Amino acid sequence: MENMENVLEIINVSKVFGSLVANNKINMTVKKGTVHSIIGENGAGKSTLMNIIAGIYKPDGGEIKVKGKTVHFKNPNNASDCGIGMVHQEFMLFDDLTVLDNVMMGRERTKTGIFIDKKKTRAEIQEICDKYNFNIPLDSVVKDLPVAILQQVEIVKVLYRGADIIILDEPTAVLTPQGIEGLFNALRFLISKGKTIILITHKLGEVMEISDYITVLKDGQVTGNVLPSEVDEEKLAGLMVGREVLLNAQHIEKEIGDEVLKVTDLVVQDKDGIERVKGLNLTVHAGEVVGIAGVAGSGQKELVEALYGLNPPVAGSITYKGEDITHASCRDHRCKGIGYVPQDRLGAGANRESSIWENCIMGYHVAHGFKNKLLLDRKEAGEFTGEVIKDFAVKTPSQESKVRTLSGGNVQKMIVGREFLQKNDLLIIEDPTRGIDIGAIEFIWQKILQLAAQGVAVLLVSHELNEVMELSDRIEVIYDGKLTYAGAYRELTEQQIGLLMMGGKAVDKTQIKKD
Amino acid sequence: MAEILNILFGTATLAAMVRLSTPLVLASMGGAFGNKSGVFNIALESFMLTSAFFAMYGSYLTENAMVGLLFGIATGLIMSVIFGILVFHFGSNPTVVSIALNLSAWGFTTLLLTSMFGTRGSFMDPKIVSFPSVDIPLLNQIPYLRDILNNQNVLVYVAWISVVVCWIIMYKTPFGLRLRGVGINERAAQTTGTNVLKYRWIALLATGGMVGVSGAFLPLCGISMFTENMSAGKGFLAVAAIMIGKGHPVKVFLSCLLFAYADAVSIGLQAFDVPSQVVMTLPYAATVLVLFVSSIKNSKTAAMEI
Numbered sequence: 001m002e003n004m005e006n007v008l009e010i011i012n013v014s015k016v017f018g019s020l021v022a023n024n025k026i027n028m029t030v031k032k033g034t035v036h037s038i039i040g041e042n043g044a045g046k047s048t049l050m051n052i053i054a055g056i057y058k059p060d061g062g063e064i065k066v067k068g069k070t071v072h073f074k075n076p077n078n079a080s081d082c083g084i085g086m087v088h089q090e091f092m093l094f095d096d097l098t099v100l101d102n103v104m105m106g107r108e109r110t111k112t113g114i115f116i117d118k119k120k121t122r123a124e125i126q127e128i129c130d131k132y133n134f135n136i137p138l139d140s141v142v143k144d145l146p147v148a149i150l151q152q153v154e155i156v157k158v159l160y161r162g163a164d165i166i167i168l169d170e171p172t173a174v175l176t177p178q179g180i181e182g183l184f185n186a187l188r189f190l191i192s193k194g195k196t197i198i199l200i201t202h203k204l205g206e207v208m209e210i211s212d213y214i215t216v217l218k219d220g221q222v223t224g225n226v227l228p229s230e231v232d233e234e235k236l237a238g239l240m241v242g243r244e245v246l247l248n249a250q251h252i253e254k255e256i257g258d259e260v261l262k263v264t265d266l267v268v269q270d271k272d273g274i275e276r277v278k279g280l281n282l283t284v285h286a287g288e289v290v291g292i293a294g295v296a297g298s299g300q301k302e303l304v305e306a307l308y309g310l311n312p313p314v315a316g317s318i319t320y321k322g323e324d325i326t327h328a329s330c331r332d333h334r335c336k337g338i339g340y341v342p343q344d345r346l347g348a349g350a351n352r353e354s355s356i357w358e359n360c361i362m363g364y365h366v367a368h369g370f371k372n373k374l375l376l377d378r379k380e381a382g383e384f385t386g387e388v389i390k391d392f393a394v395k396t397p398s399q400e401s402k403v404r405t406l407s408g409g410n411v412q413k414m415i416v417g418r419e420f421l422q423k424n425d426l427l428i429i430e431d432p433t434r435g436i437d438i439g440a441i442e443f444i445w446q447k448i449l450q451l452a453a454q455g456v457a458v459l460l461v462s463h464e465l466n467e468v469m470e471l472s473d474r475i476e477v478i479y480d481g482k483l484t485y486a487g488a489y490r491e492l493t494e495q496q497i498g499l500l501m502m503g504g505k506a507v508d509k510t511q512i513k514k515d
Numbered sequence: 516m517a518e519i520l521n522i523l524f525g526t527a528t529l530a531a532m533v534r535l536s537t538p539l540v541l542a543s544m545g546g547a548f549g550n551k552s553g554v555f556n557i558a559l560e561s562f563m564l565t566s567a568f569f570a571m572y573g574s575y576l577t578e579n580a581m582v583g584l585l586f587g588i589a590t591g592l593i594m595s596v597i598f599g600i601l602v603f604h605f606g607s608n609p610t611v612v613s614i615a616l617n618l619s620a621w622g623f624t625t626l627l628l629t630s631m632f633g634t635r636g637s638f639m640d641p642k643i644v645s646f647p648s649v650d651i652p653l654l655n656q657i658p659y660l661r662d663i664l665n666n667q668n669v670l671v672y673v674a675w676i677s678v679v680v681c682w683i684i685m686y687k688t689p690f691g692l693r694l695r696g697v698g699i700n701e702r703a704a705q706t707t708g709t710n711v712l713k714y715r716w717i718a719l720l721a722t723g724g725m726v727g728v729s730g731a732f733l734p735l736c737g738i739s740m741f742t743e744n745m746s747a748g749k750g751f752l753a754v755a756a757i758m759i760g761k762g763h764p765v766k767v768f769l770s771c772l773l774f775a776y777a778d779a780v781s782i783g784l785q786a787f788d789v790p791s792q793v794v795m796t797l798p799y800a801a802t803v804l805v806l807f808v809s810s811i812k813n814s815k816t817a818a819m820e821i
Contacts, residue, residue: 075708076705076708077708080708086706091703092702092706092707094695094696094699094700094703096699097695104692105704105707106704106707107707108692114688115683115687115688116688116689
């Protein structure tokens with residue numbers, strides 16, 4: 001491996017934002033035809049480093065060499081001209097345009113220099129798809145396609161731009177196990193064709209599976225350049241966090257109590273009037289964590305919206321502690337002691353432009369009120385906020401700081417803290433750990449299990465199968481708006497549940513035992 | 516009954532529709548670029564009114580309609596530069612800037628009218644030369660259509676051609692594709708190497724230039740005069756047409772025709788014993804109606820997102 005060409009060299013690269021040193025003298029070498037993983041917690045400087053490599057940020061010091069030559073990128077186009085392409089975590093796609101338009105945007109082939117030559121462009125893109133085994137519908141409008149396909153569109157996009165080095169930022173966050181397997185196969189194929197992959201991720205299992213080299217970042221510095229054969233997951237986690245980390249949730253012994261939530265024959269339509277939840281039945285008991293796994297877009301969003309009164313169901317009923325809440329408003333839900341952690345933390349969960357304490361008392365003021373009915377009781381608000389900050393380790397300079405200044409993990413801790421500390425009896429939690437770092441994940445997982453142990457009923461809807469499997473006492477898989485029972489804790493394997501998520505038949509229980 | 520039919524479908528009404536639609540079409544074709552680039556610009560009214568004044572002034576100075584047109588375009592460009600500097604570079608709210616410009620334009624042009632020509636209300640002078648109407652021999656052979664489309668002002672045909680040109684630019688060129696990209700997802704456009712600010716500026720200048728032509732049409736369409744608040748809401752109608760057509764040139768064009776048709780019918784109805792106030796609300800009622808109908812489809816979606 002030593003004689004392989006160094007396709008990218010990062011030498012002493014630093015980047016400073018104000019008083020924050022995001023990258024401190026980073027050194028790493030990426031070899032041609034390898035998968036080089038970069039891991040680290042949020043705020044460790046991974047994204048900054050990638051943005052420097054992709055030409056979005058300018059480094060404050062150090063040197064970048066591409067294929068042996070020193071480069072100075074002024075903008076993303078320079079990087080792209082040097083063969084560096086980036087697939088962002090949030091897809092950089094144009095919803096209303098077709099796949100073809102999306103891929104060619106910015107690099108259109110033209111007739112006589114004026115008009116787009118669709119035929120030629122299409123032929124070129126089709127050739128890339130064929131060469132690298134991507135099967136994507138070029139004429140479909142992007143917003144109608146599933147995420148796994150969108151990711152392929154993004155990869156084709158960078159290939160079309162002639163990228164030899166492809167940076168993938170958290171590519172597996174939104175995929176099913178099968179989707180991840182598909183992505184990894186695609187990546188392996190790309191490598192076999194001489195491309196180089198830089199992979200940014202939180203998930204250690206994946207890192208171990210696919211990487212040739214691993215670089216670990218912590219607090220803007222490289223804490224390890226290792227080979228996967230030299231380390232195990234615990235050791236990597238240790239390098240990332242700087243202490244030992246529990247990668248598995250610690251299940252606590254507890255008692256399952258009375259039925260808290262009961263959903264009968266629920267039918268929900270989305271905003272376009274299309275049925276997304278098709279006669280679904282579900283119960284959650286006190287002290288029980290029920291996990292719903294499923295591919296994105298299987299009806300989770302509509303189910304949760306209906307459960308929380310955001311989108312009234314067309315048919316069926318929802319009862320909470322024996323009381324019918326099918327058509328209750330969000331406000332009613334709050335007052336009755338139902339908490340909600342929405343998936344879209346900045347869109348639905350928090351107001352970016354207001355302060356921490358204002359965000360912390362959102363909902364609290366409705367459900368619990370203040371002693372003074374007319375004016376805000378800043379003292380009480382401050383006390384509750386202080387509790388959230390303390391109990392959930394929200395890193396913030398003050399209660400007055402704006403939420404937009406917090407990192408994703410801290411925003412999530414704040415929202416989770418706000419919902420968890422309100423003494424709710426039922427929590428509806430959507431993707432509680434999406435895109436946050438391993439330390440925070442561990443923390444939130446523990447809190448969920450502790451709450452359940454105290455007798456709170458928890459409905460966990462997550463796109464992260466691992467999370468559902470670790471936390472749930474009972475797992476349900478949602479597919480095409482219906483639930484399928486997928487066993488109790490540790491009853492089925494990841495592959496078996498993954499199959500159910502793709503619409504496979506329920507697994508025969510007797511067979512599991514034979515396996 | 517025959518008279519009613521004549522008002523609804525007669526050549527006089529339809530010819531008036533074509534004539535009245537012209538300033539709307541010209542302005543909204545420019546505005547469509549701004550709309551697609553993702554900038555909320557409702558200052559078209561002010562662009563149009565100031566352009567109308569200076570187009571009249573240019574024609575008055577030189578007794579040449581073409582110079583008037585150039586004055587109009589230049590004014591439109593200057594107005595858009597003011598808008599652009601405030602919104603793109605000083606980060607002002609586009610709605611606030613638009614309202615400020617729209618309110619000042621009326622006062623500004625009226626002030627100029629009194630200070631330069633010493634008159635209020637309207638200014639008419641033989642030195643103001645309008646654009647000629649054009650006789651198209653081929654069109655002259657076709658009955659009915661001949662009475663509607665032929666012998667219109669030259670800018671009327673310019674407007675119709677501009678629809679096709681705009682459509683081609685927007686949907687057949689890399690520029691148009693990137694411009695639409697900028698409007699849909701600014702950050703994604705950036706990552707494809709598109710200079711978002713540059714595209715927004717180009718779109719804004721296209722808006723200014725086209726609205727300038729539209730403004731020039733008002734005093735130079737044959738009447739050769741300028742009146743106070745000459746644009747009289749046409750800039751707002753153009754904005755409405757752009758929104759209904761979601762910036763698609765052909766759909767925007769059809770919306771303009773619809774508004775102009777309502778206007779033309781109201782002119783026809785003035786011959787009847789209908790209170791003129793009622794008649795004059797017709798075009799605006801039509802606007803409200805169209806906006807209402809076109810938004811019913813979206814209302815469910817919007818309600819869901821609240």
